[in-house]
Amino acid sequence: MRNSRPKVDFKAKQLEFAAYIRDPDRNPMPLGIKKKRMQMYRQLFFNNVEGFLAGNFPVIRHLLNDQQWLALAQDFFAHHHCSSPYFSEIPEEFIDYLQNERQNLDDLPFLLELAHYEWVEMALSIAKDNSLENDAIDWANSLHSNIQVSPLAWPLAYSFPVHKISPQFVPLTAPISPTFLIVYRDKSDDVHFLEITPTTYRLLEVIQENANATVESSLMQVAQEAQHSNPELIINTGIQILKGLVDKNIVVITRPN
Structure with a gap:
């Protein structure tokens, strides 16, 4: 049945x-x-x-x-x-x-940006990318060295100053100038946020956009885009910026092949 x-x-x-x-x-x-x-x-x-x-x-x-x-x-x-x-x-x-x-x-007008900012810390802390090591750098002869942004360093741009928002600071209108940050993971796997200038942010973008970037080509492109009357000044200033980024392992400079 x-x-x-x-x-x-x-x-x-x-x-x-x-x-x-x-x-x-x-x-x-x-x-x-x-x-x-x-x-x-x-x-x-x-x-x-x-x-x-x-x-x-x-x-x-x-x-x-x-x-x-x-x-x-x-x-x-x-x-x-x-x-x-x-x-x-x-x-x-x-x-x-x-x-x-x-x-x-x-x-809140910054809800999406703040959510992204808060997500980044967790995302980078569990990212499976490996850190890259800098060679011993001869800064006096570094212009032809290869350069890249560490996969554990993420440049970020926001309309609102998301890193400052708190119950005591709730901006309802975006300021005229955007906020540029870089989040990076150090050798101890701790995550840090660093506020950077628009020029530094653009420099990091240029490096990321060019697979075979050198220190000189990256700094020259930033100088040309800025239409600066003294490109050498931009390059010398850029070298000082790169030294700080190298110390934090945000950028990696290696000898040319």
């Missing part, structure tokens, strides 16, 4: 289950499951995600009151479909959500 019980569409059940957990206010509770149990599942999943967000975006968490923060976390939880199953990638998914999905005119 055949079993007369109807077949269960497990995929449909999973979708119902997930929809309710994501947003119980807009989706019906799946049939056949006790309400108390579903609420427990819902709370467990949401609390894990919310706690992970709070731990990775502490400044944003402190800027928002409880109601604002929970509404933001709930909107992300309900509407963003993560492409990765790993908890360590939730912060990057959150940035993707803020950049491409979030539409709330009441949000």
